[in-house]
Amino acid sequence: xxxxxxxxxxxxxxxxDGDALYLVxxxxxxxASRVTVSFDGVDGVPSSFINASxxxxxxxxxxxAVKSRIAIxxxxxxxSDMLRRCVRNASRAPEFA
Amino acid sequence: MPLTVKLxxxxxxxALYRFVSMVVSPEGSPRAETIVFDFRFLSWIDGAGLxxxxxxxxxxxxxxxRCMFTNFDRPSEAIAYLDDCGFFEEYVGAKQxxxxxxxxxxxxxxPIGPSESFGWLDFEAIPWLAYVLxxxxxxxxxxxxxxxxxxxxxxxxxxxxxxxxxVQQYPRVDRVHVTISDFGRGxxxxxxxxxxxxxxxxxxxxxxxxxxxxxxxxxxxxxxLRVLVDYVSKNQGTVDIYSLTGxxxxxxxxxxxxxxxxxxxxxxxxxxxxxxxxxxxxxxxDEYEEVKEDFEW
Numbered sequence: 001x002x003x004x005x006x007x008x009x010x011x012x013x014x015x016x017d018g019d020a021l022y023l024v025x026x027x028x029x030x031x032a033s034r035v036t037v038s039f040d041g042v043d044g045v046p047s048s049f050i051n052a053s054x055x056x057x058x059x060x061x062x063x064x065a066v067k068s069r070i071a072i073x074x075x076x077x078x079x080s081d082m083l084r085r086c087v088r089n090a091s092r093a094p095e096f097a
Numbered sequence: 098m099p100l101t102v103k104l105x106x107x108x109x110x111x112a113l114y115r116f117v118s119m120v121v122s123p124e125g126s127p128r129a130e131t132i133v134f135d136f137r138f139l140s141w142i143d144g145a146g147l148x149x150x151x152x153x154x155x156x157x158x159x160x161x162x163r164c165m166f167t168n169f170d171r172p173s174e175a176i177a178y179l180d181d182c183g184f185f186e187e188y189v190g191a192k193q194x195x196x197x198x199x200x201x202x203x204x205x206x207x208p209i210g211p212s213e214s215f216g217w218l219d220f221e222a223i224p225w226l227a228y229v230l231x232x233x234x235x236x237x238x239x240x241x242x243x244x245x246x247x248x249x250x251x252x253x254x255x256x257x258x259x260x261x262x263x264v265q266q267y268p269r270v271d272r273v274h275v276t277i278s279d280f281g282r283g284x285x286x287x288x289x290x291x292x293x294x295x296x297x298x299x300x301x302x303x304x305x306x307x308x309x310x311x312x313x314x315x316x317x318x319x320x321x322l323r324v325l326v327d328y329v330s331k332n333q334g335t336v337d338i339y340s341l342t343g344x345x346x347x348x349x350x351x352x353x354x355x356x357x358x359x360x361x362x363x364x365x366x367x368x369x370x371x372x373x374x375x376x377x378x379x380x381x382x383d384e385y386e387e388v389k390e391d392f393e394w
Contacts, residue, residue: 085307
């Protein structure tokens with residue numbers, strides 16, 4: 001199953017946008033064992049968007065489950081960097097350990 | 098009885114505490130119900146000063162303070178700059194000079210609310226900055242994301258949910274400044290709520306560290322200020338942050354590291370001001386690939 005982010009949110013600017021993507025991914029993971037998320041058309045994202053979407057899934061499912069079930073494609077350098085930072089910061093948070 | 102506040106002769110970020118202390122009491126209230134701002138001694142104002150001034154006027158108006166202006170009808174470079182930025186048209190109702198108009202080196206101050214900030218970024222600020230920095234707009238993806246972080250913080254933490262932003266190019270020294278300010282809880286208040294007691298300047302410094310977050314909203318685990326500092330420093334720029342009594346300035350070292358200079362000010366800025374200073378020559382933006390990549394976990 002492929003989910004193009006911009007098919008489901010108009011912008012990737014805020015945590016509210018991230019909440020909307022989270023719901024889409026949450027539903028998709030209930031239907032499919034593996035989901036591909038495409039960031040085609042997204043040139044950059046703030047941390048609040050990633051935290052509300054991808055990191056929230058990491059917190060719920062665990063990082064290993066997310067790695068095995070979610071592939072992320074069509075990322076710009078900035079999106080890739082932000083994903084890496086946010087997931088790393090989440091893994092350092094006391095409540096995550 | 099009206100309170101008269103003389104604007105500083107050089108209204109830059111350095112005058113921030115003195116100016117605000119004349120207007121805002123230590124308890125965080127306006128010092129008078131009517132304030133007259135005297136422009137008589139004003140000889141220079143930059144983007145940071147203008148942003149602070151406008152933010153203060155908006156804060157006062159929100160508290161029912163009547164603001165008046167005097168001695169602004171004299172010719173001076175500072176008055177002309179304010180006029181060209183649209184200040185007098187906005188706050189007095191008329192331009193001071195018939196030929197006043199926005200300068201090519203200025204993206205004039207404007208209030209930034211949650212509904213218009215991102216559109217302003219996409220359609221005004223980023224194209225303007227790309228032109229000044231001589232890069233493709235796609236190369237500004239990181240700085241755009243950093244500014245979105247700041248706007249999100251204003252929406253999440255500011256008492257007013259509206260800030261002010263101003264962008265100014267200084268061609269003679271090959272720099273451009275982006276200044277964003279809001280009046281609200283301030284970074285230190287938010288950081289202390291999660292990390293305990295510390296000075297305002299220490300709290301601001303902590304806020305720029307990777308992974309440090311106010312956690313003030315369920316989804317907030319911030320990287321915003323850290324990313325901003327990293328990206329700006331990579332391009333030999335600097336970031337100044339003022340909030341409550343504290344301030345922080347980044348200084349780029351020759352070995353590529355960043356020095357953080359904390360200072361406790363002699364006043365209280367009831368909110369946050371972020372001033373981004375970037376070189377217009379040699380700016381290296383983001384690499385943008387026509388073919389995007391797969392993310393490697």
